[in-house]
Amino acid sequence: MKKYNIVLMVSDDHGRETLGCYGNPVAKTPNLDRLASEGTMFQNAFCTSPSCAASRSVILTGTHNHTNGTYGHTHHYHHFSAFNWVKTLPALLAEAGYRTGRVGKKHFAPESIYPFDFGGEEREFDRDDVAASESCREFIEADDPFFLYWCSFNPHRDGRTIDSHPCKPNSFGNPVEPFEGDVEETFTDEEVIVPPFLTDNPEARAELAQYYQSIARLDRGVGRLMQVLKDAGKYDDTLIIYLSDNGAAFPASKTTLYDPGMRLPFIVRSPEQARRGVSTDALASWVDITPTVLDAAGVVPEGVSFQGRSILPVLDQESPEDWREEIYGSHSFHELTNYYPMRIIRSKKYKFIWNIAHPLDFSFAEDLWNSATWEVVKRDKPEYFGVRKVDAYIKRPKFELYDLENDPDEIDNLAGKTEYAEMVEAYCEKLKAFQKETKDPWLHKWEYE
Template identity: 55%
Template sequence: MRTLSLIALSLIFSSQIYAAGRTPPAQPNIILFVTDDHGLDALGCYGNPVIKTPNMDQLAADGVRFTRAYCTSASCAASRSVILTGKFGHATGSYGHVHDYHHFSTFDTVKSLPVLLAEAGYETARIGKYHVAPESVYLFNTVLKEDPRSTVAMAEKCEDVIDGSKPFFLYFCPDDPHRGHPFTPDPWDAPNSFGNRPEGYPGVTTVKYDPAKVLVPPFLPDTKECRAELAEYYQSISRIDQGLGKLQELLNKAGKTDNTIIIYISDNGIAFPGAKTTVYEPGIKLPCIVKDPRTDLKGAVNNSMVSWVDLTPTILDFAGVDFQASEFHGRSFLPILGKKDSKDWNTIYATHTFHEITMYYPMRVVRDGDMKLIWNIAYGLKYPFASDLWAASTWQSVYRNKGEYFGHRKVQDYLYRAEFEFYDLAKDPEESDNLALKPEYAKQLQAMKDKMKAFQTDTNDPWQIIWGNKSKMQGTGVNL
């Protein structure tokens, strides 16, 4: 059963944001819409005036838009394991990619969100990108098949689940806007397709963008190659948006709009160097829009720091499923959904170990208010590239021309990093001025290190052993 404090918080939540005289149904339908490599940079409702995302924008107008939402690992498989378990990947064995020779896998003792919801009477269904293992841990009642780039067709394939008699949990995961195959372009300076194709997709109106008009984030170089790739990225996102619109059409048709919660997130940031696979803000700070039509929240903005490790307990709370708070590393943000600011939601943690198995570069992060500490545990190594990011014309245009800078950051600083990076994001939002070696910040730095150590201990992080030069103990096989 839930602790008394959780029950009290839920009662406070109900009294604060549900309309007078309305009792929320015990088991609403829930759609968790997870895109692949969609950064905070490319949604109209988050301030991009160029990109066309009318359905995402309407979702925000009808619900709550979080401004400080974070994944815990800017890598697809590792991030998705956290989304579906409420636990950090370093504690579940989900260190990196599951497919092919990477072969990382969650411990079989873990109980995931779809299993918990199925036990509570939900029809659980998934479609599109899965990228977690083993299936026995991440088990869904129904697996739907469709081209994961064809977002409208994906939505149409979900109609029977939406029309069903049981409350449903739909895990809807397009491949967009992940980079498309082949990753290596020919010629080298051709933009990646981001899944776009000349013939388009069924039911989708192709929306093209002028490279001259896209917005180039400060961490990327303002080059012809980068702009061309951003235009393709935007086009892919507009396809996602139409799939979201089709899902909402089907909910209306089934008469279930008023009892279906929609949560829109991405697994990690944009697939460009400086974002995906890094723990810089563009890699981990992401869109999060929550629409609960049973509430009076419309067009609300929430500045609380929430994390993908909070999603499983939050969704269980939405579903009215009893759980013990101690079972998860995250906590339900349902009680503060309608609050603009919450003082005790001002800290997040991130943890990255692998992307591909050849990319060993463990990093740990704590952000407390505006202060952010990154621990590059393997700082002596050259920073590794994901295969798709290395081949990208955006990176190659700088690499081949021996450019000094990649965006606002020196190439040398991107490839070879300090052991500790310490930033004041209020003064330095681009994470350019490392305070770690400045004597006047020594006390703050130590406090952040202590907070990081406590986090690693609390979440059973194997890499906590590196503190205090204890790395010689690695591989001893000692069973403590």
């Protein structure tokens, strides 16, 4: 079997509502749109944990973050990390004879179990994705087969606000002057599209304009990487995957298991596809990424088990039969102080959430709490934030159940209604079985709390 080259691109906080191919007419993502037209675009793809490090541990191990030990952020004093015995994707590919390379964001630990032959300092290119892609040219042009893990810092928030703007939005990593050899794409506050999970006000629009600009720069980096592959004559022999680690860095999205936080862009272009430009409704999860890459590489590791499955068999199918009916999610921490464990089951029709720490107020990530978008809530104390009541967002019940076909914004909680009692009980039993199978330390909460 031919060992295909593999490029796995992971962006940072890129919600699916801001790609042209997913229906946004304002966001500028021509290169990702082109990739989708040549491959498969998943309409039901989900991270398992809507937080950077935890999500990336799932992507690179094929196991839930509570299984591999990465309960939250790995950097700074947060200090979570995977167990030393975990077999990661780069390690398994290296053992199979692949050259392994990375560029950009790491957010994994310990580094000893994530071996890469090629890769510089994490912040070497920072927000300059075009330069990051160009730096991979020599690695791509060398011997086959190779695995490249390309990770952008865009469009994550950064530590800078634009004080010249009356709303003082975050800059989302947008440079004061364009990077060398690149031209910035800017957006006005008026032209951006405010998604339902945000309130349409000047602060949200100001931050979305910066967010769109960061996404456009991310897309240019993707385009340069595709060109490097073509220049090397390897584009058609490379499995290319694009996804985001979690949803947009806005309240009601990132760190939540509502759909804006976990239903994400997922685009796959395989050399073996019989049909291209396909849109599939197959349920996909980030636990599927490692099994998919290993499947494309023809690698069947001994003594290693995964909690996902390869999605290659469904790439050509718009609505595959005999595929999974549900996916599971697991979130415990963001930053060390953001303890709010949740477990979920999601099908195409329903979502069930167990808020394990439900007596506590929902915990905010620092950058979301301090965002201009949320400062309005702290200042004006409105009843609603987007389509959801502020009180319902912060004070959550033990269980949430939503009919996604009739309630896509996840507002009408059915869990407390008598006619859904049996469904709630059935979902509870499914979650217990999932937790037991995946060695979830929070399983005991059913008995002790």
